[in-house]
Amino acid sequence: MKNKIKLYILVLFLTLSTSLPAWAQTSGILLCDDQGKTIYAKNPDKPLIPASTLKIVTSLAAIRTLGPDFHFQTWAYYDKTTCDLYLKGFGDPLFVSEEITRFAHQISSDLFKKVSEGQISSVVIRNIIVDQTYFTPQITIPGAGSSTNPYDATNGALCANFNTIFLKWDNRSRQYISAEKQTPFPDILAQQITPGSKKTDRILLSYDLRQNYPGILMHYFLKASGVEITGSIQKGIFAGSDKNCIVYTSGYSLADIVKKLLEFSNNFIANQLMLTMGACIYGPPATLAKGAAVLNKFAEETIGLRGVTIVEGSGLSRRNQVTPAQMREILIAFMPWYEFLKKNGNEFYKTGTLSDVRSRAGFIRGRDNRLYPFVIMLNQSRTGYDAIRRMLKAKVSTASRPLNP
Secondary structure: OHHHHHHHHHHHHHHHHHHOOHHHHOEEEEEEOOOOOEEEEEOOOOOEOOHHHHHHHHHHHHHHHHOOOOEEEEEEEEOOOOOOEEEEEOOOOOOOHHHHHHHHHHHHHHHHHHHHOOOOOOOEEOOEEEEOOOEOOOOOOOOOOOOOOHHHOOOOOOOOHHHEEEEEEEOOOOEEEEOOOOOOOOHHHHOOOOOOOOOEEEEEOOHHHHHHHHHHHHHHHHHHOOOEEOOOEEEOOOOOOOOOOEEEEEEEEHHHHHHHHHHHOOHHHHHHHHHHHHHHHHOOOEOHHHHHHHHHHHHHHHOOOOOOEOOOOOOOOOOOEEOHHHHHHHHHHHHHHHHHOEEEOOEEEEEEEEOOEEEEEEEEEOOOOOEEEEEEEEEOOOOOHHHHHHHHHHHHHHHOOOOOO
């Protein structure tokens, strides 16, 4: 009789398990209060693909490792003997046209000052030599494609404008021109870029062009500042040192960068931060292995998580594995910077989407003004996503309702 009862229970369990909705078997959901006390949980310890919610981990690691007030630097060195100008990058993800313009003015001002002090006879640059060696070359991010779509922008030590250029068709001149007034489209680029059929198109530059693009823009802005340039753009090794170079400090703090990373879910920025942390902790050149090691070590030793798998910093890879309970601990640690997340009503959040993967993580502000961390991770099916969000918000509303006197 006992064996029949056990068999019945087993059959009943299997029937209930297989009759659950698909999303319930491949999902993890968790809601807690600001002290980590669970209000609702489903599969909290199930390893799942976080998609772009992983960027919260990368952001938190960067803030803790580099500091919110950290500013990236880019170096320049003028060799008075050869008249060559050297540029060296250290992974600045926001080395955009406006920043390069300011750096060019800093360089030209320094050169004109040297002329006035008699250190050099004239403001002439022969070659502009770009040093990319702080990162190992051609880093491949797991999960990233190899298309010319800006979504697949590659990483490097010295990248200008995310390794892209934004063009538009000009009917008057019957040619493509820059779609951004702050970014030129020099002939050297026009000769090598063939846009698609779109009237406006943001183009990911070829690998060779990416290496020299910062130098091409610097060449343009230096000439606009009155500097004569007689040579070409080349790749090479920085000839100066931290003692005799011109240091440009980015106008963006790390806090500014993280806000943009989370607002636009920028894969390029996320992995630039990961790679930079790897070089800072383990020494240059930056590699994927060093960057991933920093994130995994941070998750284990700083947050206290075991069994997390992080292979890159943006959430592009399906090999990334995090449980909802682990993401809860990450959110609690991220709480001081919750306002860096996108806001919609009383919700601060980061979403993540891959094929058949949908995730969302962040905080719901309750009626008591407390923050309630939540995690939604749906793998293999997106069914029930909106219903889950409504359910979690209703639970927060109930949990945060003031008690009757």
